[in-house]
Amino acid sequence: MSFNKYKNKIFSLSVVYFSKPRLLILAIPYIIFSNLAIDYFSWIHVSVLLIFFYTVDFILLRIKRKLLHFISYLFITYFLYSLIIYNDTYYILHQFRFRNFSLLFLFLFGTLFYQKIINYKDFSFINVIIIIFSILQLLTFENETSRDEIFKNYNLETDLIKFQTKNESRKPIILLICDGLTSTNEIYNLTNNDKDLEFDNFLKLNDYVIIQNFETQSIWTQFSLSSLLNFNFHKSDTIKKLEFAKENVVFADDFKQLVYQNLLVDSLINNSVNSYSYGVLPFSKAERTNNVIHLWEKLQFNFDIEFFKENKLLQTIFHKSVMNFIDSRYLNGRTYVFDSNRENTLYNLKNTEFEKSSFYYFHYYAPHSPFSYFNEFEFLDESNDLSEVDFYNHVNYRRFMLRKLIDVLKSPKFDNVRIILTGDHGYRSELTDGRITMAAFKGFDPESIKQIRNVQDIGSFILYSMK
Structure with a gap:
């Protein structure tokens, strides 16, 4: 033929x-x-x-x-x-x-x-x-908007603090964000329950300097965290407008990109400091981390489908299908990715070996909703009006998840590192102010800590503390 x-x-x-x-x-x-x-x-x-x-x-x-x-x-x-x-x-x-x-x-x-x-x-x-x-x-290759373009598009400018005291330590620094962490003072004033003092008592016994009623410039993680990692760009009028925009999530991709390509990691590299991300996203210039669930990479499509939790192949095949929705809505998968992330964060905190002249970012998605932790804390739904019932659900969940964190932080290995533990924002409700959180610092000069104005200044503080 x-x-x-x-x-x-x-x-x-x-x-x-x-x-x-x-x-x-x-x-x-x-x-x-x-x-x-x-x-x-x-x-x-x-x-x-x-x-x-x-x-x-x-x-x-x-x-x-x-x-x-x-x-x-x-x-x-x-x-x-x-x-x-x-x-x-x-x-x-x-x-x-x-x-x-x-x-x-x-x-x-x-x-x-x-x-x-x-x-x-x-x-x-x-x-x-x-x-x-x-x-x-x-x-088609993904065309990512650069950090410089985003800064220009949103008219962003950094507000880097020049600290007045001297730093000589080369101990590693751990930044531990507790998402939605309410100030203990704010909680205790409403509950008058000594259970809500347990976390603060642990911090004091372990030589942490605590800042109560610590202000954040944003009640949204996408703005709060990206500003922290890029030396506080909250003087921008654009950010102030986006803060109150009904659909500010539309702009989330740009601010996620600012987390990924942040200025803090670039600046630390210039000071011969390695960075590691165990948080919501990896950092573009950080060292590689293994076995990490980066939560923001999984929110649209839950890769860890609870129905297929014993079969990684089926999870991977169906993670973008309607099975994702069915699992999250009807088959107990609604909170599975969040609980898996929380468990993963505690595991990595406990098992990571921290090296000198290194920066480590962890993001503990608690006590932020959804209020759940596998079978240990049964899921408590949250209403749209964030009522008094929701507040007390938050309080109970806060107690539970902070006890989990205490069990990890009491390890002797945390005596050889410097720790910054802070909320990115507080609990948004009728009874609490979402712009008020708390922070705790271990291993730092108390005089330097006093110069920190708000959550978003912590990026400047980390850079100063590594110079």
Whole structure:
């Protein structure tokens, strides 16, 4: 057979293949998305998905029922892509509940597939579009906005403090953010319960200098933390406006980028100080850390699906599918990623060996809601109005999670390091001020601590303490 005949044969087979709805083709973009979102490309995951969808296609071809093809194609489209599209468009287009979005999704795609599968019997155009889209995803590299561009776009300026006292220590510094940490004074004034003094008593017995009613410039972690790590940019009028913007989460990606590319780590490198992130995000120029759950990388798509907690392969395959939503809403997975992160933070605090002339960032997602910790602290729901009941749920959770932290910090190894323990903001409620938190310092000059004005000055303090 001549080359032209081979070519014509291949072309004819391709035309026939592309003219039919193929689940294998439909799944290709999802396979790319799900693998690009993790730290490594797994041929095992890819192979499992390809074999699965090829097998389903093979079975459907032998069951020549158009309605079954239509239902299968619509179901797989919804299962794989509805949550991805929902998350990508929520703040920009609709702000629907997922249930309502699902109905709209099924109606639109159902209409499209019905026309193509039942009426026209030709799926070539859609298949070609899917293939082209998949290739473009492989060729498209993420274009991250640089730190300088973000500073310019938001009119940000640093407010670096020049401390007046001298520092000579080379002990490592641990920055431990306790997310949503309320001031003990504020709590005790409302509860008058000695249980709420346990954490402060532990800190005092272990030579911490405590600052009660410590002010933060922001009640939102995305602004509070990024400002801390970039030497306090809260003089900016833009930040003050964003603080009160109803949908300030729309700008979250830029401020996450400022955490990732922060000025503090760059400045520490210039002083021959290594940095390590065990917090909500890795740092672009930090040393590599292993076995860390960076919480902000997991919030949109919960990689650790509780339903598949014993099977890492299934977790990875389905983490961007609608199974993510089902798990978090109906199968006890609602708080699993948060509890896993909290457990991971305590584990890394306990097991990390701290080296001299090094900076370590930990982020303990407590006592921030959701109020839960596996089976040890059953999930307590939080209402939208943040009522008195919510406040006392927060108080009970604060006691529980700070006891967990005490169990780790009482280790003798923490006598050989310098520690900054602070909230990024307080508890946002009718009874408490979200701009008031607390902080505790161990191993630092008390006179230097007095020069810290607010949470966002801590970045300057760390840099000074490492010079």
